[in-house]
Amino acid sequence: MLELGRAGVELRAIGTVNGLVTGRPGEAANIRCPVWAGVGSEDPIMPPAQRDAFAAEMQAAGVDWRLTVYGGAQHAFHHPPVGPEQRLLPGVGYQPVQAERAWRDVVALLAENLG
Template identity: 80%
Template sequence: MTMVTTRTVEYPADGMTMIGHLALPAGTGRRPAVLIGPEGPGLNDFQRRRADALAELGYVALAFDLHGGRWISDPQEMLARVMPLLDDPDRMRGIGHAALDVLLAEPRTDPERIAAIGYGTGGAIALELGRDGVDLRAIGTVNGLVTGRPGEAARIRCPVWAGVGSEDPIMPPERRDSFAAEMQAAGVDWRLVVYGGAQHAFHHPTVGHAVLPGVAHHPQQAQRAWRDIVGLLAECVPVQE
């Protein structure tokens, strides 16, 4: 295992002080970089470990924050914050751009090779950065299949990979279909993987508190989704020594 260094980064976004987690690979040279957006409850240790895992593969990785350093365990409180956010593309883009600025400020980051991936709300933010015309090399979204404002997907300049559980009631087939239609109409290089038997947030380990209906961990499909994301990054932003 290569030596990864990590640090906490504070930065302003959405009217609050965000607390992100930056993971740097071994060495001193510039490397491709990845923004990692968390699920609706926010940034926790599981999300931070995703950044660490990508740094071990050679990427500069920033797991960004949604709620000013909080991880919201109460489902109703989480929805009260996240649902208005998901309805406001400009707010989502503001959160994404603030994190992107932190990533670009890191000297190890190669500014020509940046990808954005995310889960749920974080995946929706990754997509909105693409719709805002950010020069990304890849976008990956799991369970964040939001459809954007008409026509703006034409500004996406990179491949888009999306994953969703077949039994996800929060991202039902009609949501998948509208997302696919938007990507296709915009001429985007897109893929949609449906993971059989998986529900919403299938990629996140079980948590010790109440969750929304239709949320459940699926360890096998979680591993497959992670491999698919790593494959997307290897294809679009390979780590070159």
């Protein structure tokens, strides 16, 4: 969704979980809607430096943004295992409490901007 916003697509809201990195980070000025992003505090793919860069980019572009960091959550904390054969990678794991919180945050974003 961030890519669509950065490309200037008219959107009413952008919500992303674990999706701070894109190929065009300098184009945040094209985003014309509120942005919500959620990440896990223990996500090795979205470490603090990446979160800080996202925040700086959004702030510099004047975007209405918020970043929620879910304590103890890893990468893909919102995605339940597909089956017993799923191979778990270090730093990746489902955490149902944080997943439920993220879902409520996305629903609140939509209610605020689509209502």
